[in-house]
Amino acid sequence: MNIIIGNKLKNLRKAKNMSQEQVADFLNISQSAYARMERGESTSWAIHFNKICEIFEITPEELVKKGIGDSVYESLVNTEQQTEIGVLNVYRKIIRQYELQIEDLKMIIKHLNKGKN
Known part of the structure; x- marks a missing residue:
């Protein structure tokens, strides 16, 4: 992030x-x-x-x-050329990107809350 x-x-x-x-x-x-x-x-x-x-x-x-969903999906998934397993792996990567984004946002919130105290 x-x-x-x-x-x-x-x-x-x-x-x-x-x-x-x-x-x-x-x-x-x-x-x-x-x-x-x-x-x-x-x-x-x-x-x-x-x-x-x-x-x-x-x-x-x-x-x-980030706009992560569309950009990652478009860059990693071409459903016409990938097998079902390949598509599932791409979705796992997208989910992992969202998980990382959530962790980054938690850190931002933590820093912002420190400033309020």
């Missing part, structure tokens, strides 16, 4: 014609810390979740939404 969020951060930043340093300044972190977020090497984006949504003018759902 960190890589997906990182790619979104990079695309959002470029769409706003902002530098990594500008975003990092807004988040009150170093440019290198922000660069690690964009590369998917850091989970600290969860700590800055609300400010990230604010700077890029997006909803929290837009930041974490």
Whole structure:
């Protein structure tokens, strides 16, 4: 999930014609810390979740939404060419992706709840 969020951060930043340093300044972190977020090497984006949504003018759902179902299904499943066992294996992969996404969202919620205390 960190890589997906990182790619979104990079695309959002470029769409706003902002530098990594500008975003990092807004988040009150170093440019290198922000660069690690964009590369998917850091989970600290969860700590800055609300400010990230604010700077890029997006909803929290837009930041974490993956669209995993359609993209994974289209890239992995061609039901005309795969056997029933192959299709079941693809569905297992899709389910695993959803399970990972749920775990990532639980971590986000945990970090957000820490900030409320």
